[in-house]
Amino acid sequence: MNQPTKLGPRAYLKKLGFQFDKTPSALDRAFLKALSADERDAVEDIWMRKHSGFGHVSELYSVPRTEQQAALLFSHDAARMLATMSWFADVVDRLQPRTVLDAGCGAGYLLRYLRARFPSIRFSGIDRQENLVAIAAADEGLNLHASSFEEAELGDRFDLILSDFGWDNQDIPKSNKPHSSAEIAGAPYCPGCSDDQVPFFLALLERFKGWLSDDGRIAIVGRFPNLGSIRALYLAAESCDLRVQPDGFEVLRVKTSAGVEKFPAFLLAKNGAKSGSLQLETIAAAYAVGSRGIAMVEQDGNRKI
Numbered sequence: 629m630n631q632p633t634k635l636g637p638r639a640y641l642k643k644l645g646f647q648f649d650k651t652p653s654a655l656d657r658a659f660l661k662a663l664s665a666d667e668r669d670a671v672e673d674i675w676m677r678k679h680s681g682f683g684h685v686s687e688l689y690s691v692p693r694t695e696q697q698a699a700l701l702f703s704h705d706a707a708r709m710l711a712t713m714s715w716f717a718d719v720v721d722r723l724q725p726r727t728v729l730d731a732g733c734g735a736g737y738l739l740r741y742l743r744a745r746f747p748s749i750r751f752s753g754i755d756r757q758e759n760l761v762a763i764a765a766a767d768e769g770l771n772l773h774a775s776s777f778e779e780a781e782l783g784d785r786f787d788l789i790l791s792d793f794g795w796d797n798q799d800i801p802k803s804n805k806p807h808s809s810a811e812i813a814g815a816p817y818c819p820g821c822s823d824d825q826v827p828f829f830l831a832l833l834e835r836f837k838g839w840l841s842d843d844g845r846i847a848i849v850g851r852f853p854n855l856g857s858i859r860a861l862y863l864a865a866e867s868c869d870l871r872v873q874p875d876g877f878e879v880l881r882v883k884t885s886a887g888v889e890k891f892p893a894f895l896l897a898k899n900g901a902k903s904g905s906l907q908l909e910t911i912a913a914a915y916a917v918g919s920r921g922i923a924m925v926e927q928d929g930n931r932k933i
């Protein structure tokens with residue numbers, strides 16, 4: 629068996645071609661340069677539609693065919709990826725699962741890093757974007773599925789399921805309810821917008837739960853932009869008998885070019901796991917105040933609690 633890598637997330641991603649010091653426009657130029665003429669036209673069309681409000685950034689996921697192209701595209705997200713890779717590595721280290729599934733694994737950066745860090749664990753990944761899964765397959769030791777969650781027939785059960793921004797936010801249906809305001813632990817949210825996100829997260833979590841071993845855990849980090857979306861995930865988890873673990877909520881605060889962004893991170897278990905659970909009020913207070921259970925992750929991927 630291979631020795632565990634001594635590289636941290638930043639050095640590991642750099643080895644795969646990530647660029648950490650380029651501006652967003654320099655990254656875009658480098659990405660275009662790495663494409664064929666046809667691919668360049670397709671990307672410029674996506675950018676144009678995105679700027680006019682008709683396209684979405686996730687359309688770009690279908691473009692990369694090579695490690696270099698993928699690394700340049702996803703370098704835009706490098707600061708966030710360092711933070712989440714570091715958090716997931718800590719979770720794996722703490723839980724010592726035998727089997728791990730990364731749901732929405734994309735080009736497999738998290739999976740490949742974790743497998744290099746924990747070579748004795750069996751890692752699997754699933755993503756509907758076939759071209760990205762093909763890039764992840766550079767690590768032949770991964771068990772990969774190119775499929776949507778909805779269509780996948782996974783025979784296995786997993787000790788740990790990871791979701792690192794593993795869905796596309798534009799798939800969450802827009803709320804039609806009028807805006808209003810309510811509070812949890814003194815923190816405001818819009819009940820209509822929050823309620824209307826619950827079915828999306830419920831469908832996602834039910835799928836993940838079906839792949840989970842009896843005492844398994846689901847670790848989720850995502851772009852939950854406000855308390856309403858955090859509440860939606862929490863209520864969806866409750867509806868399918870999953871609970872946020874007592875030490876299962878953190879807010880990763882990441883320095884990006886847009887300022888400091890907050891990314892909530894959850895650890896869920898089946899209700900039968902007798903370890904207790906966190907109340908929504910505790911989570912809302914921690915999210916609002918930003919003092920308890922908050923991890924600051926610097927650009928180098930080191931966590932500063």
Ligand SMILES: C[S@@+](CC[C@H](N)C(=O)[O-])C[C@H]1O[C@@H](n2cnc3c(N)ncnc32)[C@H](O)[C@@H]1O
Nearest residue numbers: 732733734755756757776777792793794795796
């Ligand atoms: C925001 S990207 C994140 C990719 C990767 N986890 C990362 O951290 O860079 C979301 C990924 O989830 C995948 N995805 C979204 N919805 C999916 C679904 N229903 N079934 C399978 N994959 C899905 C997309 O194809 C995309 O690769």
